[in-house]
Amino acid sequence: MKINSDSSTNLQKFFGNNQTLTQASSPGRMDVMGGIADYSGSMVLQMPIKEKAIVTIGLRNYNQLHIKSLDISSNNEVYIDLDALPNDYKEAKQYLQNIEGGDWATYIIGCYLVLKNEKKIKLGGLDILVESSVPVGKGVSSSAAIEVATLKAIAELFSIDLQRTELPKLAQKAENLVVGVPCGLMDQLASFLGENNKLLPILCQPDKIFDLVDIPKNLYFVGIDSGVRHSVGGASYGEVRTAAFMGYSIIAQKMGVSKEKIHELSNKESPFEGFLSNISPSMYESNFARSLNSMYGKDFIHDFGGVTDKLSTIKPDVFYNINACTQHPIYENLRVNTFLELLKNLSNQNHTTLLPIMGELMFQSHESYNKCGLGNEMTDKIVNMAHSEGFESGIYGAKITGGGSGGTVCLMVYGEHGLNSAKNLFAEYQRQTNQVDLVFFE
Template sequence: MKINSDSSLVLQKFFGNNQTLIQASSPGRMDVMGGIADYSGSMVLQMPIKEKAIVTIGIRNYNQLHIKSLDIQTNNEVYIDLDELPLEYEQARLYLQNIDGGDWASYIIGVYLVLSNEKKVNLGGLDILIDSNVPVGKGVSSSAAIEVATLKAMTELFSINLAATDLPKFAQKAENLVVGAPCGLMDQLASFFGENNKLLPILCQPDKIHNLVEIPENLYFVGIDSGVRHSVGGASYGEVRTAAFMGYSIIAQKSGIPKERIQELSNDEIPFNGFLSNISPSMFESNFARSLNSMYGKDFIHDFGGITDQLSTIKADVFYNINACTQHPIYENHRVTTFLELLKNLSEANYSAILPIMGELMYQSHESYNKCGLGNEMTDKIVSMARKKGYDSGIYGAKITGGGSGGTVCLMVYGEKGLNASKELFANYQKQTNQSSLVFFE
């Protein structure tokens, strides 16, 4: 949307008096079910949170990007000479690593480069102001919110039309190739397509958006921040992702694909269309589970060659938990689809029978994260506190969200009783841990 001339003092100080400004916003998201199974083709259920990123953009007279974030205390203003910025993604990533503020600015510069390159347009110099209250490192997609909002503002400013899911895909490409974080597409899709009081089902193969599902009356999903910073770029997330694709490679070869060809063939030519989540749990257990042994990267390379995921790197001296990381998306897809069907059939008349089953699916998902190595003692504590309160309190389920290894825990609660119990849990958690935590309500 356009910004009127009577905009805030902050905007007036940052932009020129006669600049035409475009502003766009996009929310963070909470992962209710699905999480790290997105890169393996699972169904996921996502919900926007009230916190959002607001990006305001105006055309700059110089061939330069001037970017400022109101949410960062130091190095919060960056100037990028576009004559010096590499157009190739890998070179741009290395360039941004060596400038002050390049770490956070790479999300904005990344989408600028992707939009320029993919649409073959010269965007020129821009003034870009970021104002986001989506907290960083809490597992609620602060980066996707900024990327999507920035792209929305840029495409409106330059009247660039994008088809269907192109905008989220461009945002993901920026994070993968310029920022260097191997995230799936789930976060960007959720930030772009999510709607309040609804769950967004996405079949991540890679971007099949299903109809939004109304959250039934009196059912709430509450996020409690563990106080432990989550990072999708962390080594554990990358290793879990790599291990899942190692497992897929073993399964594909057991299904008849020569290891020399595993990286050459398209998804149409390899088993299960390249997605672990297309394998049923029973088929996995009967045909493949016993073939998946944990091993060092160097042994996998020797025995099985490569993997199909271009964002994963097999490290020779890392020991990979292949079985658990392969099993997770297979079972998670089954859990998510079951959870979704139960949700669609939930009513006041049957909630006491259905909600415990849905909650159990959330608890199973949480434990599966732990088996993969993406758990954390603080998120475990919140889940344990939720389980201890039990159904009588109105709390029916809890699980770690997003990429794991800290971040936020999602609670499923029913009625005012459940909301009050979750608030009490949150207060007790803060008191016991001295964490400066946050709570995210639906």
């Protein structure tokens, strides 16, 4: 969207007078079902939230990126000399780690660098102003919202044509390779393609998008902030991801792939096309579950060599919970597909029959997170409070969202009574935990 710098005080202060600017926005997302199973090829169900990131950009006369965030109190303004910024992603990551403000600005700079490199386009200096109402560390994809908005704005400014899922893939590459976070593609796709009052089904292999599904009238998915900061960059998320790919490697080798060849296979050549979620639970239990023992990284390297995932790092002295982390996406894919079919058939006449089943699938998903090691006592507290309320409250299900280890809990509620019950639960959680700066997402 083209705007003029005189349209607001913040824009005028940053860009000056009478400058033509490009502005784009993108929402955060609520992970209703699927979560961390995205990198294993599962179906996921995502919903945009009302909070969004807004990125405004204009051309700069210097070969420089001048970036400012209106949401950060200190180190909120960064200048990047583009002649000094390495083109290589790994080198750029290291370079930006040593710059004040580089922690938050890397998400934006990474998008600029990836777009320039992957599209082989010469981009000049830019002024970039960022304002986001998507809370950071709440598990609702604040980083994806900023990445997608940044790429949308730059692409419009330079008239760069990006195909349907190309922009989210570039955003993911920026986060994986420049920021250094091993996230899946789910968040960026949801932020880019999501629509209000609809669920976006994605089969993460890697980006098979299905038709948006209307959320039935009287059904609400709301979020309660646990107050515990979530980060997919944390060691536990990376270890759970690595453990899942260790499980896949064991399964592939059990099916005849040699450990020397495990790195070389494309998805089409690999068992189950390279995705754990293509294994049915019954096949997993009968053929593979007993072969998946938890072990130290050094023992796995000795016995099985490596994994197919380039973003996984096997640490020799870390003990990996291989069975639970492998099992999660296999069962989660079944849970998500079952949830989706029930949702499509939900009506006022059958909601008392179907919603308890859908809610149970959410509770099961939450417990599976815990088994993988991505639970948290405060998110457990919210889920347990939701469970205790019972169906008569209108609260039918609850689960931790996104990467786990804190963040937000998604509740499924029915009717105004259920929505009010969720708000009362939020207020009670605030009272019990003595936390005032929490967010209720609806």
